[in-house]
Amino acid sequence: MRMEDEFVSIEDIMAGKYTGESVKVRGWIYRTRGTKKLRFIVLRNSTGIIQVTIIKGELPDEEFEAAERALVESSLWVEGVVREDKRAPGGYEIQARKVNIIHFAEIFPITKDKSDEFLMDVRHLWLRSRQMTSTLKIRSTVFKLFREFFLERGFYETHSPTFVTGACEGGSTLFPVKYFDREVYLTQSWQLYAEAMIYSLEKIFTVAPSFRAEKSRTRRHLTEFWHGEVEAAWMGNEDMMKLEEEMMEYILEGVIKERRADLEYLGRDISFLKEISPPFERLPYRKVLEMLNEKGFNLEWGDDFGYDEEKALTEEFSQPFFITHFPRSKGFYHRPDPENPEVLLCHDMLAPEGYGEIIGGGERIWEKEVLLERIKEFGLDPENYSWYVDLRRYGSVPHSGFGLGLDRFITWIADIKHIKYAIPFPRTPRRVTP
Numbered sequence: 001m002r003m004e005d006e007f008v009s010i011e012d013i014m015a016g017k018y019t020g021e022s023v024k025v026r027g028w029i030y031r032t033r034g035t036k037k038l039r040f041i042v043l044r045n046s047t048g049i050i051q052v053t054i055i056k057g058e059l060p061d062e063e064f065e066a067a068e069r070a071l072v073e074s075s076l077w078v079e080g081v082v083r084e085d086k087r088a089p090g091g092y093e094i095q096a097r098k099v100n101i102i103h104f105a106e107i108f109p110i111t112k113d114k115s116d117e118f119l120m121d122v123r124h125l126w127l128r129s130r131q132m133t134s135t136l137k138i139r140s141t142v143f144k145l146f147r148e149f150f151l152e153r154g155f156y157e158t159h160s161p162t163f164v165t166g167a168c169e170g171g172s173t174l175f176p177v178k179y180f181d182r183e184v185y186l187t188q189s190w191q192l193y194a195e196a197m198i199y200s201l202e203k204i205f206t207v208a209p210s211f212r213a214e215k216s217r218t219r220r221h222l223t224e225f226w227h228g229e230v231e232a233a234w235m236g237n238e239d240m241m242k243l244e245e246e247m248m249e250y251i252l253e254g255v256i257k258e259r260r261a262d263l264e265y266l267g268r269d270i271s272f273l274k275e276i277s278p279p280f281e282r283l284p285y286r287k288v289l290e291m292l293n294e295k296g297f298n299l300e301w302g303d304d305f306g307y308d309e310e311k312a313l314t315e316e317f318s319q320p321f322f323i324t325h326f327p328r329s330k331g332f333y334h335r336p337d338p339e340n341p342e343v344l345l346c347h348d349m350l351a352p353e354g355y356g357e358i359i360g361g362g363e364r365i366w367e368k369e370v371l372l373e374r375i376k377e378f379g380l381d382p383e384n385y386s387w388y389v390d391l392r393r394y395g396s397v398p399h400s401g402f403g404l405g406l407d408r409f410i411t412w413i414a415d416i417k418h419i420k421y422a423i424p425f426p427r428t429p430r431r432v433t434p
């Protein structure tokens with residue numbers, strides 16, 4: 001028998017699958033208390049928590065004493081009979097016949113009411129909290145569903161380099177890195193490379209880290225975030241928005257189905273998520289500018305919407321929505337609207353409840369002359385983009401794509417207050433450890 005076959009999951013015990021049976025369970029001590037004759041250990045592992053009742057005399061004395069000595073986070077396995085007991089958390093407990101402490105933990109530094117800063121310092125240990133365990137399970141499911149959605153629709157997963165020489169999303173957030181005797185940057189987006197790869201694969205996606213030297217310390221910015229990006233030949237801006245709507249519905253449905261208990265543990269109002277259903281509203285930038293100025297902002301044509309603007313804007317929404325037709329300053333690669341070149345055929349998708357932008361995407365310029373003109377307009381060095389321009393020389397086609405900030409998306413799905421709780425080891429301007 002393989003070692004793991006001997007052990008059952010707490011989740012299965014809680015589902016009533018082993019009531020009355022003798023089982024073996026392994027994990028870590030979540031809580032421990034007791035008297036000289038009776039000890040209650042709440043054991044945790046990745047599948048849940050369960051109370052273990054240890055009665056002196058019902059197992060060898062050395063084992064009872066070891067259980068008495070073992071502190072929180074000690075690792076162990078126990079063997080015993082599963083009993084239904086309303087007083088136990090979750091309604092089941094194990095009456096121990098055997099307790100085997102694998103490692104006696106030192107005094108665990110995390111106790112109740114520790115500050116946010118402290119929990120960040122000991123993130124390598126805080127990952128064991130039920131809050132982080134649930135969040136990371138949701139994260140895993142969202143990544144799976146993202147991949148699944150695109151693979152099922154004939155998209156190929158592809159990859160781009162992390163070391164790059166040109167900016168995709170503006171020079172101000174580039175991270176320089178020493179690359180032997182020259183300076184290069186960490187990638188901000190897979191997009192420019194994706195635009196080369198569609199000529200062989202047509203429909204592609206990636207899941208990869210992107211880097212932004214973004215000083216803004218908001219609840220939604222990381223310097224290293226996980227980017228789900230998609231690019232497709234023959235698709236326009238509106239086609240891409242429809243695809244995003246379908247993806248959104250697919251992922252939300254899947255995550256509610258597979259991760260209900262974790263969402264509930266985090267206090268997410270699931271009924272709110274269940275109500276989300278496309279089509280989502282499309283609001284032109286011009287309209288949004290008016291809406292914000294009515295709310296007391298003082299914005300001019302061309303201004304970016306930051307966190308405050310998007311928070312104010314999305315607080316009243318109960319559905320995600322798109323902002324479309326951004327001004328020309330939005331980005332050099334977006335295709336100007338042939339019917340009104342003052343605006344671009346691009347979009348952002350904003351999450352409701354104050355969360356704001358989770359997707360940026362749109363149609364790309366596919367005509368060489370227009371692209372060269374825009375590179376000039378943005379003051380970029382055409383030398384750095386020569387291969388990108390090249391793609392407009394040999395059988396160029398209309399194409400579109402988008403980037404979804406997966407950490408932001410998870411922050412919203414789980415209704416977590418800060419993006420740093422949506423990723424195991426967050427990278428922010430002030431923090432690169434642990």
Ligand code: 4AD
Binds near residue numbers: 168212221223360
């Ligand atoms: O809007 P952005 O900058 O768009 C792009 O990078 C495009 N090249 C994507 C594409 O079309 N392939 O970034 C896309 C998304 C944002 O909507 C946001 O969700 C996320 O990436 N994002 C960040 N997430 C966390 N921290 C940051 N600093 C982020 N910057 C962007």
Ligand code: MG
Binds near residue numbers: 348357359
């Ligand atoms: Mg954006």
